[in-house]
Amino acid sequence: MVLAIGSIHDLHYVHRDIKPDNVLLDANGHIRLADFGSCLKLFEDGTVQSNVAVGTPDYISPEILRAMEDGQGRYGPECDWWSLGVCMYEMLYGETPFYAESLVETYGKIMNHKNCFDFPSDPGYEVSQEAKDLMKSLICSSEYRLGQHGIEDFKNHAWFANLDWDGIRDSVAPYKPEVSSPTDTSNFDVDDTDIRTSDAVPPTANSAFTALHLPFVGFTFTQGSCMSDLGSIPLDQMSSSKFEEERLQQLEDENQRLLKNLTELKRLLQNQGGLSGVGEDGRRISPTSESGNGMRRLQDEINTLTKKNCELESQLKQQQPSDLKREITTVDGEGSQRVREMEKMIRLLKQEKEEAQKDKVDAQEKLKLQDKELKDALGQRKLAMAEYTEVTDRLSELRQQKQKLSRQVRDKE
Known part of the structure; x- marks a missing residue:
């Protein structure tokens, strides 16, 4: 102790x-x-x-x-x-x-x-x-x-x-x-009259805090919490961004494939051109009409692939600024949404502050009233003590007078 x-x-x-x-x-x-x-x-x-x-x-x-x-x-x-x-x-x-x-x-x-x-x-x-x-x-x-x-x-x-x-x-x-356990209360006498329903009013519900996630305090994943994920990317925007990335990757892969085909066609064209050589007698051998037709087809295919490659590069260049602009727009939209949510939260906090100040004023008034009642009770107590002392003194005087009268009566008898 x-x-x-x-x-x-x-x-x-x-x-x-x-x-x-x-x-x-x-x-x-x-x-x-x-x-x-x-x-x-x-x-x-x-x-x-x-x-x-x-x-x-x-x-x-x-x-x-x-x-x-x-x-x-x-x-x-x-x-x-x-x-x-x-x-x-x-x-x-x-x-x-x-x-x-x-x-x-x-x-x-x-x-x-x-x-x-x-x-x-x-x-x-x-x-x-x-x-x-x-x-x-x-x-x-x-x-x-x-x-x-x-x-x-x-x-x-x-x-x-x-x-x-x-x-x-x-x-x-x-x-x-x-x-029997750290929570054993068998040594305490519990009176049933002490167990009664509390008259306290439950606190005002706050939509920003529902206590549903309290068992998970300490874990890092907080998806869906409006208090910690105000600036997170919505799921639909995340899926759209992922689709755009996959589309860009496909275009780049297609471009690489076309470049590879173009290189092979050029090499094949060079091989076809090598067929026109020199004969045994020293004269130059001109390519046949069939080989000429093959060369034209190859040249047409090369032109087609080159054109398609240029189109893909143009699409790729256009896609990148478009994605950048979309990301900027998304960030601006998220910022505006977050500002609106923060303003809403500030309004809620101001409202709670005003309610708390009102409760404080009410509590102070109640405290003043209780203090006044206490002072009145103390004053009444002092008056009661004074009256009690006065009555006690009066009673003592009456007893003395009674004893004096009793002695006088006995003396007269």
Whole structure:
């Protein structure tokens, strides 16, 4: 407990609700401090400011009550050490030191702790003097209370002698709870009346975040997410671009094939031209009419292939600027679409911001109203206490008058 409270103070926070109900046991029997709903951040001077009584009445410290009374509301982490002393007293004696039937009487005993705090005289309680001294050092005025120097004050106390503070979590706990799994709650008493439907209104649905993809956080594929794929290429544009690439590749392949055929035809034409040579008698042999016809056919085919090759090259040159223009148009369209989507998202964010500001104003108004009601309640409480004191004094006077009259009646008789 000392280490747990000290760790909170080291983080510059004060717990303000230390009690046995807020201490849990883990599977190994070591404690876990819980319920940080009343925590406050310490200021630079090591104090917090609050004029509201927080915590459980039996464990609340006198400085918190005093801060509520005078309205200044400043105290420090010493209030947690007071509550620790009350917890220790309860664990050793079975009840809190300032228990009373009414809340007013309990607070009165706490404020008058110098006269009201004492140990039971029952000999059945065997409590060492060191333990009593530790409780006296915790349940006392804040200026004399143990813990002003942190846990070092406890390490130097006689009740913690020979305790291995650094290896305390490695030691065997005196009690180890029986649990079947890390989620076993069989040791908790659950009241059916505590299980009720929450009145909280569900948050406003946001189309940009549906939480459907949360199980896949960490994976890189996010196709279809309007938050991460605003600039991605649509599937129809991707398929169109792929078709154009395949068309260009086919044209280039056709061009290469025609160039190859043209080269072969030229080589064949040269071979045909080589048929007109020189005879055995030295005279030149002219090509036959058949070979001449073949040469003309080859020449026509060469011309046709050359023309087709020029057409393919022209188509290829026209296709490339067209693709470039189409890509530029696509990029411009995507940019415009993304701008529109971003503007829509900005409008949604502005709307959410306005709603949040409205909720903030409503919460501030509600807080002011609650603060006013609290002040009125405190004023009524003070009036009730004054009336109670006045009635008590009046009752005492009436009793004295009654006793005086009774004596006078007896004297006359």
